[in-house]
Amino acid sequence: MRIAFALLAAAALIALPFVTEAAGQPALLSLATRVLIYAIAAASLNFILGYGGMISFGHAAFFGVGAYTVGILFAHAGSEPLFGFIPGSKQMLITLPAALVISGLFAALIGALSLRTGGVQFIMITLAFAQMLFFFFVSLTPYGGEDGIIIRRTNDLFGLNMRDKTTLYFVILAIAALFFALLWRVVNSSFGAVLKGIRQNERRMAALGFAPYRYKLYAFVLAGMGAGLAGALMANFLRFASPDMMHWTKSGEFMIMVILGGVGSFFGPIFGAAAFLTLETFLAGWTEHWQLAMGAILLVVVLGTKGGIAGLLAKLWGARK
């Protein structure tokens, strides 16, 4: 049953560009592409938040760092090297790994410091580091400062025509599929088990011989890399990177996606990202005060439900059996 459902979902995702084209709704394809990218970002947050119990309020920082990696490398492609020795690049096979590495480094540094605290202090110190990066990029005038940096062309990949929206959608779909496959293995690995254990009972895990700090940091770095990947894809999709990508409200949006989908549910972030972006798109088309409706919906979900959309689906699934 599950396999059938997965196949159905895969078929729908693959057929989607042809359906939207036939229906004359190209905007839907762009919406779907953004859902895929945000799903990666939200899933990486869910990895530390839902599985590891770390409430990071600065996850957008790594999203932004990934985006700026693509932007800055593009700016130096074919011109003088960054810092005098790092050549720029327009090749996705170079820029994506670079974004993973750079956002991972930032996550290692921020995580190493932040994880020394806990509780509300952890929430606030992650927010503080994200704000520092936000203002750093605001003041980074060589790369556009507050206005951000324009990437004139999407990165090249295998000679594909990346200007074509459908091609780009499939590239991003493939990367997202790969990401979720990797994430599934990590969540269900020995390390994933330790992480879930630490969320449930840190004292017990210490008494088994696990030093929680190391495992949390490792997870924090992996999650930062995930967000960096999403940011790099977003920069390619929008052909633009700006400080707004790491604004604290963006971190808030990632959290909303996680809770809409269902905290600690594997596929929850996909539903959460889809629900958030769909709501945003349709509510915004309906009224300029869409945030009022979004706020009300969020409030109802937080106060009234446990488990978000994934929990709801699980209930329906159970009821049918």
Place this chain on the structure above:
Amino acid sequence: MILIFEQLLNGLQYGVMLFLLAAGLTLIFGIMGVINLAHGSLFMVGAYAGTYVAGVTGSFWLGLPAALLAAAATGLLVEALVVRRLYARDHLDQVLATFALILMFNQLITLGFGRQPVFTPLPAAFAGSVELLPGLPYPTYRLLIIATGLLVALGLYLLINRTRIGMLVRAGATNRDMVRALGVDIRLLYTLVFGLGALLAGLAGYMTGPISAVQVGMGEQILLATFVVVVVGGVGSIKGAFVAGIVLGVVDTMLRAFLPGMLRQVMPPSDADAIGLGIASMGIYLLMALVLLIRPKGLFSVGTGG
């Protein structure tokens, strides 16, 4: 020298403003364990309500009770409808529910007052300036803010240290479960504390009106700085909120005032302004990170707040 003194006063004025907000926030967190992101919205509600009444009546002073009442009433409503359900929840639910409140308040204000900033008139008696030092005229209204902030600090000190409610508040910030065990009507205490916090936020919002624009989103700008104050001062500590508020207010103001100018000495003006302002904005966050790395619970941490 005079310039530095003037900016110090500006910093002090910003600092007491941060204290007014942080005092409520730190008590709400310390006693009820709730992270209330919507505290900035109460600040905004106070500013709008007061400014509206001041505009209709033509009197700054009639706007003041309106601001306090509106913020306190909104605070009590929010407590009864939303926050009360969050006491037993984890921080994630609290953050998201109160984030939702921010979205809603911003839109409601936009619906009522539009997107254009509105301006609060200065009270006539405080429209001028006094010469504090030879060559330093300083706006009397800013002095009024400083005096108000210091008075509130004194009032809170007396309330917390000399009254029965204050005793419960102190006990609650140190050990929540103990107060529950004492058989105190904890719900009433929570409501009172939340109402007081909202009142102070409204006061801060209205007082800020004449010196900066009253607009949608004004709450978030100051909210983050307020959280920095609460965390640096130590969650649940009024004293911490006071010290951290003043220090951070002064640091932030000084950095903004002098950093761009200093950078101009070594780089082109346009870059110096952008970079100077950027680094100045990072200042308080950097300070918070440093404090937390040395004292993970803040400067004046009390009891079991986390």
Place this chain on the structure above:
Amino acid sequence: MSILKVSKLVKRFGGLLATDDVSLTVEEGEIHALIGPNGAGKSTLINQLCGELRPDAGRILLGGRDITALSVPARVDLGLGRTFQVTSLLDDATCRENIAMAVQAREGLNFRIWDAVAGRARLWDQADAMLAGTPLAARSGTPVNDLSHGERKQLELLVALARKPRILLLDEPMAGLGHVESQEMIERLREIGAQTPMLLVEHDMEAVFALATRISVLVYGRIIASGSVAEIRENADVREAYLGAEDELC
């Protein structure tokens, strides 16, 4: 050589001396019971031995190695096992997963991010093997949340054993157990004690007298007496300390 040697341990909380110059040893093959009235500082002592609290003075040696400055996990890696007074387990996880986690900790697979199904299945088999023959065998797939208090106590013991400790610190393993469960627990501890030395902190005197090879009595942070079961039964100071507080020494 003593497997555990505590010398001149001191811990103060403000003006209160919670641990007052405590020295004790646990030898191979020994069940050393630590008794004392409520508030004697037993939990404070256990928490220092485990590494959750830092002593103000004194040393703790495990197998001759000084562990006084080591963290909780580092001590566990050197062979220090414990159970908690109030059981502390992974409540959402099943019995099998709780034990598998201990096996995993012992084997050091902990940073593997790539061993999803196969690796986990092997650990579960080992956990089931440990559960087999115990009263929990039929509860392997049951989440801890659905276990009874007695079952949790048993599971906690199994989890500690799965780590293959060189010494076990047991913090009131009988607490809250019914009469039948207590008898079973005493039998279990006797079996385990034949293999693994223990420091047994316990209120249940029946269990202490049935199991202990040596007893130390802690009162107000000090060890006031130490000796065989017979010696402690006869000791006037001990009777005084207990009878002064409450008649627990049945």
